[in-house]
Amino acid sequence: MNSEAHPSVPFVLSTRAGRTADQPIGFLIATAFANPHIISLAAGLVDYETLPSPETRELMTELLTDDAVGRARLNYGTTLGLPGLRAALLQHFAKLDGQTVGEFGASAEQIVITNGSQQLLALLTEALVDPGDIVITGWPSYFVYTGVLMTAGAEVRCVDMDEDGMVPEKLEKLLADIQSAGQLHRVKIVYIVDYHDNPTGTTLSEARRPVILRIVQKYSANHRILLLEDAAYRELTFEGEPPRSIRRYESNAEAGSHQVALLQTFSKPFAPGFKVGYGLLPRELVEKVGLLKDNLDFGTANMSQHLVFRAMTSGLYDRHVQVLRRRYHEKAKCMLTALNQHLGDFCAGETHWTQPHGGLYVWLTLPEYIDTTRTGPLFEQAIREGVLYVPGSYCYGPDPVRRIPRNTIRLSFGTATLEHIPQGIERLAKAIRKVDRR
Amino acid sequence: MNSEAHPSVPFVLSTRAGRTADQPIGFLIATAFANPHIISLAAGLVDYETLPSPETRELMTELLTDDAVGRARLNYGTTLGLPGLRAALLQHFAKLDGQTVGEFGASAEQIVITNGSQQLLALLTEALVDPGDIVITGWPSYFVYTGVLMTAGAEVRCVDMDEDGMVPEKLEKLLADIQSAGQLHRVKIVYIVDYHDNPTGTTLSEARRPVILRIVQKYSANHRILLLEDAAYRELTFEGEPPRSIRRYESNAEAGSHQVALLQTFSKPFAPGFKVGYGLLPRELVEKVGLLKDNLDFGTANMSQHLVFRAMTSGLYDRHVQVLRRRYHEKAKCMLTALNQHLGDFCAGETHWTQPHGGLYVWLTLPEYIDTTRTGPLFEQAIREGVLYVPGSYCYGPDPVRRIPRNTIRLSFGTATLEHIPQGIERLAKAIRKVDRR
Numbered sequence: 115m116n117s118e119a120h121p122s123v124p125f126v127l128s129t130r131a132g133r134t135a136d137q138p139i140g141f142l143i144a145t146a147f148a149n150p151h152i153i154s155l156a157a158g159l160v161d162y163e164t165l166p167s168p169e170t171r172e173l174m175t176e177l178l179t180d181d182a183v184g185r186a187r188l189n190y191g192t193t194l195g196l197p198g199l200r201a202a203l204l205q206h207f208a209k210l211d212g213q214t215v216g217e218f219g220a221s222a223e224q225i226v227i228t229n230g231s232q233q234l235l236a237l238l239t240e241a242l243v244d245p246g247d248i249v250i251t252g253w254p255s256y257f258v259y260t261g262v263l264m265t266a267g268a269e270v271r272c273v274d275m276d277e278d279g280m281v282p283e284k285l286e287k288l289l290a291d292i293q294s295a296g297q298l299h300r301v302k303i304v305y306i307v308d309y310h311d312n313p314t315g316t317t318l319s320e321a322r323r324p325v326i327l328r329i330v331q332k333y334s335a336n337h338r339i340l341l342l343e344d345a346a347y348r349e350l351t352f353e354g355e356p357p358r359s360i361r362r363y364e365s366n367a368e369a370g371s372h373q374v375a376l377l378q379t380f381s382k383p384f385a386p387g388f389k390v391g392y393g394l395l396p397r398e399l400v401e402k403v404g405l406l407k408d409n410l411d412f413g414t415a416n417m418s419q420h421l422v423f424r425a426m427t428s429g430l431y432d433r434h435v436q437v438l439r440r441r442y443h444e445k446a447k448c449m450l451t452a453l454n455q456h457l458g459d460f461c462a463g464e465t466h467w468t469q470p471h472g473g474l475y476v477w478l479t480l481p482e483y484i485d486t487t488r489t490g491p492l493f494e495q496a497i498r499e500g501v502l503y504v505p506g507s508y509c510y511g512p513d514p515v516r517r518i519p520r521n522t523i524r525l526s527f528g529t530a531t532l533e534h535i536p537q538g539i540e541r542l543a544k545a546i547r548k549v550d551r552r
Numbered sequence: 553m554n555s556e557a558h559p560s561v562p563f564v565l566s567t568r569a570g571r572t573a574d575q576p577i578g579f580l581i582a583t584a585f586a587n588p589h590i591i592s593l594a595a596g597l598v599d600y601e602t603l604p605s606p607e608t609r610e611l612m613t614e615l616l617t618d619d620a621v622g623r624a625r626l627n628y629g630t631t632l633g634l635p636g637l638r639a640a641l642l643q644h645f646a647k648l649d650g651q652t653v654g655e656f657g658a659s660a661e662q663i664v665i666t667n668g669s670q671q672l673l674a675l676l677t678e679a680l681v682d683p684g685d686i687v688i689t690g691w692p693s694y695f696v697y698t699g700v701l702m703t704a705g706a707e708v709r710c711v712d713m714d715e716d717g718m719v720p721e722k723l724e725k726l727l728a729d730i731q732s733a734g735q736l737h738r739v740k741i742v743y744i745v746d747y748h749d750n751p752t753g754t755t756l757s758e759a760r761r762p763v764i765l766r767i768v769q770k771y772s773a774n775h776r777i778l779l780l781e782d783a784a785y786r787e788l789t790f791e792g793e794p795p796r797s798i799r800r801y802e803s804n805a806e807a808g809s810h811q812v813a814l815l816q817t818f819s820k821p822f823a824p825g826f827k828v829g830y831g832l833l834p835r836e837l838v839e840k841v842g843l844l845k846d847n848l849d850f851g852t853a854n855m856s857q858h859l860v861f862r863a864m865t866s867g868l869y870d871r872h873v874q875v876l877r878r879r880y881h882e883k884a885k886c887m888l889t890a891l892n893q894h895l896g897d898f899c900a901g902e903t904h905w906t907q908p909h910g911g912l913y914v915w916l917t918l919p920e921y922i923d924t925t926r927t928g929p930l931f932e933q934a935i936r937e938g939v940l941y942v943p944g945s946y947c948y949g950p951d952p953v954r955r956i957p958r959n960t961i962r963l964s965f966g967t968a969t970l971e972h973i974p975q976g977i978e979r980l981a982k983a984i985r986k987v988d989r990r
Contacts (some may be wrong), residue, residue, distance in 0.1 A: 167622030
């Protein structure tokens with residue numbers, strides 16, 4: 115057989131595969147593995163100590179106690195998800211927005227359950243985006259979604275962010291410019307991580323929400339633009355209630371006119387190990403998303419769905435979210451205190467960081483002459499000091515008319531311990547001062 | 553807000569979405585739901601009574617007994633899968649082929665764990681197939697994979713099947729014809745369900761395996777064609793040992809020359825509820841498949857992976873496979889006996905069915921004048937009699953030069969009980985005789 119083999123003959127990859135580049139996250143994970151004593155403020159992972167292990171053991175025993183019922187849970191489910199869970203999630207969405215299901219203006223048939231909300235981001239993009247189509251994201255934005263857009267061949271256009279999230283005037287300006295250029299028909303999605311954003315940690319203010327929605331409606335005169343509301347971190351609000359969802363502002367809209375797909379997940383506010391996410395879609399997209407999901411798996415793991423469903427109905431989920439809110443609040447305060455302590459007097463006016471009210475991230479901006487990129491001196495120096503961060507440059511999409519800033523950093527307090535967070539910030543500050551050659 | 557909404561403005565779907573049609577499976581499930589007393593010989597689902605519910609309860613308790621270890625299982629994993637599970641699956645592949653891991657000529661880095669093997673079919677297709685590229689399948693073939701090919705925009709070309717599986721001479725002829733037409737560069741994948749095929753129930757004979765491999769090698773002079781070996785039903789062989797995998801015939805091939813991706817799953821031989829599949833890939837495809845999987849979910853549910861891993865290491869998995877082999881053997885015999893009893897004397901020579909040695913399916917061919925399609929008289933009559941089948945017409949890809957037969961049926965003994973199987977066949981035979989107007 116070997117005589118007929120062709121050792122050097124390559125596979126010819128598809129155009130989509132050709133557009134799919136290495137994710138920076140792979141390099142960061144490899145760096146962390148290669149440096150086991152490093153403190154990682156890079157990983158956007160969850161707090162380890164609060165993962166609900168004993169609780170899950172109990173839930174699973176309950177779920178499988180009756181063998182006949184247990185078997186149904188080990189069997190195939192349906193593509194769009196467990197009906198009971200979909201109904202519970204619709205109630206959950208309505209409750210988070212302070213409405214009844216009736217007021218919320220949606221039905222359980224519009225809920226889709228996926229392998230984490232990441233799969234739903236990918237499915238909605240596959241449903242709508244052809245190569246050359248335009249998708250609008252924040253500047254910066256969640257880099258894994260930018261990867262999805264690269265594979266799809268989308269043109270990424272970006273909108274400035276400030277402490278109140280995406281700036282509506284800038285979104286309107288961009289859409290007006292695209293319209294003037296005769297390219298509005300190519301705009302398919304406006305993507306916003308609107309609670310405790312990854313990477314900036316900011317939340318879209320209450321006042322901006324209806325404004326953003328109206329802008330997307332305004333430019334949807336000839337085809338509907340999807341407003342993709344990624345609310346993965348919504349439930350990890352530290353104190354009080356976060357703003358209502360953008361979707362809440364179209365509760366009263368007529369069926370057939372919804373612009374918003376609202377996405378959430380069990381990975382951040384419960385446990386990533388089940389890989390269950392979900393979303394509320396405009397009715398017109400549900401069937402096609404289901405057919406595209408048929409291609410991938412005809413349904414998310416039934417056992418995982420039953421488990422999170424039981425966690426919701428038993429009250430465990432709500433209790434766990436409260437634990438996590440307190441936990442991340444404590445960790446965020448710890449990181450902000452350390453930043454004040456170690457960088458509070460560093461280049462005032464040119465050094466600043468965001469003040470998250472939830473989620474896992476702080477966004478740090480340094481003076482422009484400090485290069486935070488992977489190939490710059492700070493990244494290497496930080497590793498030598500024993501701390502890892504995400505270069506902010508990874509978080510900017512390839513907007514053709516913008517230049518990527520080289521002086522930002524994404525910090526996460528998700529996975530580092532309360533002991534390591536201040537140590538990590540201290541090391542980072544030390545590295546910054548060492549490379550500061552002004 | 554309503555004044556600005558545009559109720560009638562549609563989303564404009566992508567080209568991929570436009571190519572993604574309703575799967576026949578959706579219609580069949582809806583028909584079964586609408587007729588609760590129907591006996592379904594249509595669903596390709598697993599036997600219900602043998603689902604390992606008490607066993608899973610025990611495994612889960614073990615997995616989560618130590619809280620610290622349990623937490624790691626509830627956390628994120630890695631995109632390509634749990635390292636221990638990947639190593640165990642490599643050993644599993646080698647063992648099934650009667651080789652040591654060393655002899656098998658592969659490493660655990662080539663094992664990829666996915667959300668069922670369906671996701672791996674989709675990922676490999678995404679990695680290789682551009683619109684207009686050619687993928688070769690059996691005639692008939694697994695219809696969900698044909699759906700994946702439709703979304704990808706592939707041209708599907710088909711090769712005749714007989715009782716020994718895909719006919720090598722026909723594959724060679726097709727490839728030679730494509731080469732003569734100057735289109736060989738467009739052929740990316742040859743897809744074979746080579747054990748207890750879905751839908752035909754046949755197994756590719758031992759003798760044909762190296763022949764098929766050599767043919768694919770021969771036509772890979774300028775670019776490598778992937779031989780996609782879907783072995784989902786391999787472990788459900790009723791008695792004795794099934795043939796070695798096609799991949800086994802390239803164990804000695806040099807690294808960098810492998811043609812075969814060998815796919816298996818835990819869904820059929822263990823439980824579908826965990827949705828864990830896996831495959832051994834040519835080394836050159838692993839990284840790209842991982843990057844494409846990053847877009848979708850950056851890793852299959854970690855908890856599910858730990859659970860099947862524990863099932864393997866504890867011996868439970870092997871024991872359960874033995875239970876299922878006996879169980880499906882009994883169900884297959886039951887179906888074949890009923891077919892003999894109720895259709896043994898019907899139009900001899902024109903009515904025949906396959907004799908599976910494993911898996912879940914029997915493929916029934918009726919006289920040409922009996923239309924088994926969804927719109928034909930038999931399908932309706934069968935529902936009136938109280939039995940549901942898969943019209944064989946759903947199982948033929950849209951090969952542009954072939955006409956789809958309208959006189960075949962896929963029968964499954966997977967989910968129907970031992971009591972219902974003979975009743976179902978009796979009802980089907982009754983329906984056939986009623987519509988027989990010759």
